[in-house]
Amino acid sequence: LDQTQRAHADQHAWRQREWDNLITEFDRGLRTLFSSARSVRPHPDRHVAEAELSAAEKRHALGLMRVNHCGEVCAQALYQGQALTARDPAAREALRHAAFEEVEHLAWTEQRIRELGGHRSLFNPLWYTGSLAIGISAGLLGDKWNLGFLEETEHQVGAHLDSHLSELPVQDAKSRAIVTQMRDDELKHAEMAHDFGAADLPAPIKNLMKLSASQLACLVAIRRTCGQ
Ligand SMILES: [Fe+2]
Numbered sequence: 577l578d579q580t581q582r583a584h585a586d587q588h589a590w591r592q593r594e595w596d597n598l599i600t601e602f603d604r605g606l607r608t609l610f611s612s613a614r615s616v617r618p619h620p621d622r623h624v625a626e627a628e629l630s631a632a633e634k635r636h637a638l639g640l641m642r643v644n645h646c647g648e649v650c651a652q653a654l655y656q657g658q659a660l661t662a663r664d665p666a667a668r669e670a671l672r673h674a675a676f677e678e679v680e681h682l683a684w685t686e687q688r689i690r691e692l693g694g695h696r697s698l699f700n701p702l703w704y705t706g707s708l709a710i711g712i713s714a715g716l717l718g719d720k721w722n723l724g725f726l727e728e729t730e731h732q733v734g735a736h737l738d739s740h741l742s743e744l745p746v747q748d749a750k751s752r753a754i755v756t757q758m759r760d761d762e763l764k765h766a767e768m769a770h771d772f773g774a775a776d777l778p779a780p781i782k783n784l785m786k787l788s789a790s791q792l793a794c795l796v797a798i799r800r801t802c803g804q
């Protein structure tokens with residue numbers, strides 16, 4: 577009887593923990609969407625002076641930073657979803673750590689968007705929900721694939737941020753400082769996932785991921801040109 581009672585107690589504690597996790601992540605999600613993110617690290621552009629930008633350059637930089645902000649909302653949701661379904665506590669911790677730094681990226685891009693005179697994408701809740709579902713599904717495939725998905729995502733985001741560095745106006749050193757630090761962080765996240773035993777994803781999956789990422793960027797870009 578003792579053993580049965582203990583098994584019941586264990587199961588109860590496990591269920592309690594799962595609920596706690598779910599509630600914590602839900603709370604984090606609401607904060608991502610509806611309040612301003614805060615950064616523990618100092619903003620990378622804190623000592624960088626604001627440059628002279630023409631109206632067109634400002635609009636262009638704003639559009640790029642808005643795409644980046646939206647990408648960070650997705651990263652947050654993705655890692656939250658992945659952490660929810662990850663099995664190994666160490667993998668969960670790695671995902672939480674990455675998600676935490678994505679919140680800082682959110683804070684940096686959000687402030688820069690404001691400085692450039694814009695607002696966050698109105699479609700963020702939509703991106704958030706989609707990414708959360710993808711993250712939960714990735715986690716269900718098992719830790720090795722879950723981390724493999726994280727590693728590949730970070731590589732792709734890193735490459736995407738590199739392309740933004742060549743697109744941003746040269747004199748916009750503030751935006752560039754933020755994007756550079758974000759790129760370095762994303763590559764560190766990829767390394768971390770690799771060290772935790774990420775599997776190398778098959779090439780067709782990687783290509784599919786590239787496709788959906790570029791479609792997302794396209795959608796945001798369309799909104800940007802529509803001036804919404
Ligand atoms: Fe990020």
Ligand SMILES: [Fe+2]
Nearest residue numbers: 730761762765
């Ligand atoms: Fe990242």
